[in-house]
Amino acid sequence: MPSVASYALHAVDGSFERTMIERREVGPHDVNIEIHYAGICHSDIHTGRGEWGTVPYPQVTGHEIAGIVESVGSEVTKYAVGDRVGVGCLVDSCRECDQCKAGNEMFCKKSVGTYNDTDRYGSQTQGGYSSHIVVDENYVLRIPEALALDVAAPLLCAGITLYSPLARWQAGPGKRVAVAGLGGLGHMGVKIAVAMGADVTVITRSEAKAQDALRLGAHHALVTENPDVFKTNANSFDLILNSISASINLADYLRLLDNCGTMVYVGAPEHPMPLDIGSLIMGNRGLAGSNIGGIRETQEMLDFCATHGFGSDIEVISAQQIDDAWNRVVAGDVRYRFVIDNSTI
Numbered sequence: 081m082p083s084v085a086s087y088a089l090h091a092v093d094g095s096f097e098r099t100m101i102e103r104r105e106v107g108p109h110d111v112n113i114e115i116h117y118a119g120i121c122h123s124d125i126h127t128g129r130g131e132w133g134t135v136p137y138p139q140v141t142g143h144e145i146a147g148i149v150e151s152v153g154s155e156v157t158k159y160a161v162g163d164r165v166g167v168g169c170l171v172d173s174c175r176e177c178d179q180c181k182a183g184n185e186m187f188c189k190k191s192v193g194t195y196n197d198t199d200r201y202g203s204q205t206q207g208g209y210s211s212h213i214v215v216d217e218n219y220v221l222r223i224p225e226a227l228a229l230d231v232a233a234p235l236l237c238a239g240i241t242l243y244s245p246l247a248r249w250q251a252g253p254g255k256r257v258a259v260a261g262l263g264g265l266g267h268m269g270v271k272i273a274v275a276m277g278a279d280v281t282v283i284t285r286s287e288a289k290a291q292d293a294l295r296l297g298a299h300h301a302l303v304t305e306n307p308d309v310f311k312t313n314a315n316s317f318d319l320i321l322n323s324i325s326a327s328i329n330l331a332d333y334l335r336l337l338d339n340c341g342t343m344v345y346v347g348a349p350e351h352p353m354p355l356d357i358g359s360l361i362m363g364n365r366g367l368a369g370s371n372i373g374g375i376r377e378t379q380e381m382l383d384f385c386a387t388h389g390f391g392s393d394i395e396v397i398s399a400q401q402i403d404d405a406w407n408r409v410v411a412g413d414v415r416y417r418f419v420i421d422n423s424t425i
């Protein structure tokens with residue numbers, strides 16, 4: 081089995097170390113990708129630091145992968161050497177169940193995550209903080225020419241995670257959409273919702289980010305530092321996309337929804353949160369969740385971003401800076417996605 085270089089965690093409280101890991105031989109349907117860039121998603125941090133449960137080590141996270149096809153298996157038809165490609169949160173699923181056939185691979189009982197999962201050959205999957213990855217062609221995405229690889233990488237998780245619920249809840253002209261939490265996911269939510277034609281508000285803790293939200297295209301911004309904003313802006317939105325990574329008072333945010341509005345959770349905090357049910361009942365409000373998106377929809381999202389001419393706002397780092405970058409993500413100090421230059425691995 082080919083050995084490739086990666087940056088891995090070796091303990092729950094450890095730091096990243098350059099580590100050789102095994103990738104499988106390129107099978108007939110596989111694409112071997114030289115990874116050029118890998119985004120740092122907050123889910124990498126929740127996982128690597130054991131916040132969602134214990135994980136095996138070494139652990140190589142990263143599911144926002146952009147690179148170039150280096151070799152292909154004998155039966156591969158969709159991709160050729162030199163193609164610009166991406167890999168997101170899923171690298172396999174059963175391909176036969178109703179969910180797979182409908183393009184909802186994330187619901188497949190046999191879906192395989194890009195890292196911290198077990199593949200169909202019984203090996204632990206390892207993610208994108210590495211030089212190469214081998215993936216079945218059906219789980220590889222095409223990155224349009226209009227998107228540079230570095231700004232495209234974060235679309236593979238942050239982009240699809242916001243695109244899917246915005247499409248499902250029909251963000252568009254006349255819809256008052258708020259995005260809570262202006263981080264990696266949130267800033268993509270702003271760009272996509274604006275491109276869909278919605279009236280977009282950012283809800284952030286930070287006055288500086290509120291200013292920046294307008295640069296990103298948002299029409300309004302609320303700063304939660306002053307708790308009065310929750311009262312003065314009650315009943316203001318049809319849809320809230322909540323990307324906040326930590327526990328909050330849910331009722332405060334739910335009461336920002338107008339009657340029959342919905343708050344869709346994409347943020348995945350470590351701890352359960354209590355819910356004042358009155359904030360749902362009064363106003364017939366809804367609380368929902370959304371988990372990434374399927375392969376077809378991910379391609380649709382990449383093409384949508386290319387057509388509208390935007391990728392992610394990024395800060396490129398070397399592999400040696402990952403520990404520092406993780407701490408800065410947790411502190412909310414990134415505009416808006418760290419992307420690893422994988423040539424430094």
Ligand code: NAP
Binds near residue numbers: 237
């Ligand atoms: P991120 O870049 O760290 O952004 C999270 C944002 O949450 C921060 O920028 C901050 O926004 C806000 N925030 C953090 N702590 C807060 C607090 N105590 N109170 C209020 N706001 C707070 O993270 P991300 O990569 O966008 O991911 C966000 C969450 O989504 C994570 O939990 C991640 O695991 C999850 N996720 C879910 C999916 C899915 O499929 N559902 C996919 C990917 C990620 P401000 O600075 O603007 O206040």
Ligand code: ZN
Binds near residue numbers: 122123124237
């Ligand atoms: Zn992610």
Ligand code: ZN
Binds near residue numbers: 176
């Ligand atoms: Zn399936």
